[in-house]
Amino acid sequence: MSKAASIAGLIAALLAGGAASATEERGAVTNLPIPRFVSLKAGETNVRRGPSLTHRIDWVYKRRGMPLEVTAEYGHWRRVRDVDGAGGWVHYSLISGVRTVLVEDDMLELHSRPGDNMPVEAKLAVGVIAKLGDCTVDWCEISAGGYEGWAHKAALWGVDAEETRD
Structure with missing residues (x-):
């Protein structure tokens, strides 16, 4: 395949919405x-x-x-x-x-389900290492020390801001 054909294929992939796979x-x-x-x-x-x-x-x-x-x-x-x-x-x-994450906010609240209005199951100190579970756009399910719940993704290090997990 020529260099021009290769570049044309990349451009076509980008235009077709394949930006993530073309640049990963x-x-x-x-x-x-x-x-x-x-x-x-x-x-x-x-x-x-x-x-x-x-x-x-x-x-x-x-x-x-x-x-x-x-x-x-x-x-x-x-x-x-x-x-x-x-x-x-x-x-x-x-x-x-x-996958694990590091808690970056002190007294991070773990909620029973994603949402600030959901009941708080536990609070984790800054520096706690927790096992990573499912993630939505803004929330991740984590577990540490026998506790589990949903926390704000922005308060965790070890998961990308755009990452979702099932």
Whole structure:
């Protein structure tokens, strides 16, 4: 296929409403979307300056379940960034596809159903790691410490603003 034909195909896809699929970046190793959210499997994870064991360890994560965003792939390594924007390389065996979120608002209310007028089931402190469930446009169902409920998506880190989940 010629370069002109390839560009014409891309333009046709964009005009037909395929903008999201035409521009979505995929990982060269996994073919999964980049960026994407994952969580830490291990209770202690080294974050390295580069994608190999010979690269220096810049710091160590010590919270199992911590949500991270994968921003690149190289062999068995994933470049990640955390809620503070700090990044580095982590071996793929230390991360999981299980989705978690980090509570960013103190005393975040968990409602029985999506809606500010719904009963409050619990309140979560800032920094709590919660398992992510379903998400609507503005709300996500989360669970932590034996409690579950719906929280404002904007108060959570580890889920995209446009993301919906069933």
